[in-house]
Amino acid sequence: MNYEISLMTTMAISVLFALSLNLITGFCGQISLGHAAFLGVGAYLAAMLAKAGVPFLATLPLAMLLAGAVGTVVGLTSLRVRADFLAITTMGVGFLFVGIVRQREWLGGELGIAGITGSNMSKLGFMLFTVLCAILVMALCVYLRRSWMGRVFNGIAEDEDTMRVLGINVPRYKLAAFAIGTALAGLTGALYAYHFQYIGPDSFGFVESITVLSMVVVGGIGSVVGVTVAAALLSALPAWFQFIGDYKLLVYGSLLFLMIRFVPDGMAGLVRRHLFKRRAEGGSK
C-alpha cells in the first residue's frame, strides 16, 4: 500500500508540474526548455526552510513567490526573443540553474540536500494533500482558459503582432503567464522536496525539462485534461518499466519527436478528431 501511495503522490506532482508548463507553453505559446529550473527553485527553497524549522504550509507560498519572481525575470527574455530563440534562452537558464546549484556549498553542492524534514502529515495525508493541490490547479487552469485572460493568451499564442493591433499589452500578458506558470512550478518543487526528502542538482536538469515538455506535448498542447492524463501516465511509466529510468532522455525525447512529427495536437487532438468524426457520421445517418 505504501508503494501505491508514494506512486500516486509522484503522479500528482508530475501533473502539477506539467500543468504549470502548459500554462506558459500551451496557453500562451511561449516555449520553455528550462522549466525544471523553477521546480528546482521551489524545491531548494522549501528544503532550506524545512531544515530551518519553518512549518510545511508556510514554505509553500514562499516557494511559489520566489519561483514566480525568478520566472518573471526569465520571462523578460520572452519580450525580446521568440520561438526557437526563446527555446534556446530558456534552455540556457536551465543549465545556469544547475551550474549554480552545483557550485554552492550552502545548497549542498553536488551531493544535494538530504534528510529534509517531512510535512508532519502521514504518507496518506500528504498524498491526499498533493492530489488536492493538483485538482485545484486543474480547476484554476480550466477557469483561466475560459476567462478573458485565457482568450488573450490564446491570441498571443497564435499571432502576437495582431494582438498588439487590438490594443493588447502583450509583454504584460506574457509576464503574467510566466509568473503564474513558474509560481506553480515552485509550489510543485516544494511538494517534491517534502515527498522525496532528498534533492540534488540532477533532479532539476535538462532531462526533467524535456520530460515535462513531452508530457505537455503528448497530452496535447493547451489541453488541461489531456496534459493531466499524459502527465499521470508518463510519470508512472518508469515505475512500471524499470529500464525507462536508465534511458529517460532517449524515451521522452523520442516520444516528444514522434508526437510533434505525427500528432502535433497530442492525445487531446486525437480524441477530439475521433469524437468529431463519430458525430459527423452520426449526423449523416
Next chain:
Amino acid sequence: MSAMAISPTAMPLLEVDKVTVRFGGVLAIDDVSFTVERGDLLGLIGPNGAGKTTMLRAITGVVQPERGSVRLSGRPLDGMSIERRIRLGMALSQQLVKPFRDITVADNVALAAGYRKTLSPLRALLSLSRSEELRVAGELLERVGIARHGEDNPAVMPLGVLKRLEVARALALQPLLLLLDEPLAGLNSQEAESLATTISDINAQGVTIVLIEHNLGEVLRICKRLVVLDNGRKIAEGEPKSVMHLETVRAAYLGNGAGDERHNRQPRGGDDA
C-alpha cells in the same frame, strides 16, 4: 475610448507634423505634414511605393520616424507602443487580413470588443462573461454585412468576408480614428462598392477615418478630402475633385504627361511598403 468627450476645441484629431522616415539609406517619407479633423474621411492616396503604408505605420507606431511628430487629440504619440496608441482611440484594419483562425468570425470581433476587460492581465483574469461582447460582435458583423458567417471558421472564409471581418474587428475597439489600409483590395467591384458604402456610413455615424486605397473610383466617391503622396512627399491636399485635376497629381498618379521616367514604375503591383 469612445467615452472620451469630444472637446469642442478646434484641435484636429490627428496631426502629422513634418514626419520623416528613413529605412537605411532610403527616404520613405520626406517631411510630410497633414491634419485630420474630427468627422473627416480622408483618402491617403498615391502610386505604388509612394509611402502610404509607411505613413500609416508611422501613425500606428510600427515604424519610428527619424524626425517629426504624430499627435492624437493634441497628445504627442512619439515613442509610444502600438497598443498604447490603440488604447488612446486608434484602430487599424490591416492590408493583409490576419484573423485568428482557431476561433469563429464572431469570436474574433468579440475578442476586440472586450478591450475594456483586457486592459490589464488582472482584470482579464477576473472577467468571465462574454455576452455583451458577442452582442456587439453580432451588431458589427451585421453592419459590415457578414452576419451570416458569425459562426464560421475564418480559415475557410473567402477574402471578401475576411476583409469585412478585419474592418468589423477594428470597429469593435470603438475608435475615434479608424485607419483602413486597402480594405477594398482583392474584392470584386460589387463587393468593393458595398464595403465602400459601409465605410462611408460608418464615417457618417461619427468615426473619423483615414483610408488608404487604390480603387480610385470608390475613393473619389466616398472621401471628403485627399492627401496625395508621391516618392515619400506630399504633393497635394484638398477636395477630391479639385485635387485630381491638379497637373502634378495627374502626372504622378496616372503617369501621363510627366515624361517617360514615370512610366516604368506604373505596372508594379502589390505592397507599397
